[in-house]
Amino acid sequence: MLIRRDCLSILFLSLFLGGCASATVTAVGDPERPITINAYITIDIKGLKDTADNIEDYVSGDESIKSVKGE
């Protein structure tokens, strides 16, 4: 009984692995068509604004140069 169950398990496992091994993935597409990737870059506008603020403060004479480095 146990041997039969084991044989069945091995059989099913073999069938499954055989099925995986024989499966192929075919990519369909035109190899000459260029691939376009749209990358959207997120910039922290608030952070940029703080930097702009510091730099313009320094240029107008209100702050020391340390403020430009965010110190």
Added chain:
Amino acid sequence: MKKTSGILLVLCLYTFYYVSLVCAGAYDIKELTPVVKEALDGRKARNDQMQSLKDKGIVGENNKGYVQLLVEGQGGKGLVNAENHDRKVIYEAIVEQNNLDAEAIKAVEKVFAQERRDRAKPGEKIQEEAGNWITK
């Protein structure tokens, strides 16, 4: 118990992710290279002269983050060129030192343009984002 701890873990991960986004903020000039320092000091030294030209309406702040000569023949061309050169150096330093994409310079310019518009004094000529020139 396991379900609760799993949910808690996911919540912690989300919190950490968003908090790090918020704190990731400033795009400072991290290193004051000689070129950047020269540009900053140049702008500072020239600030009073630029302000005088703006007060007379000879120069205005455009919507790209640079100054623009509005009246020809009144002098100021050299000053405008020098100012714009220094501004470009600073913008490029911000992009480079913060590992931003080259395209990000447009965003930097826009932010500085808005900053200059906000700081403009009444009577100065500024170019709005839409492109029209107004007197503040």
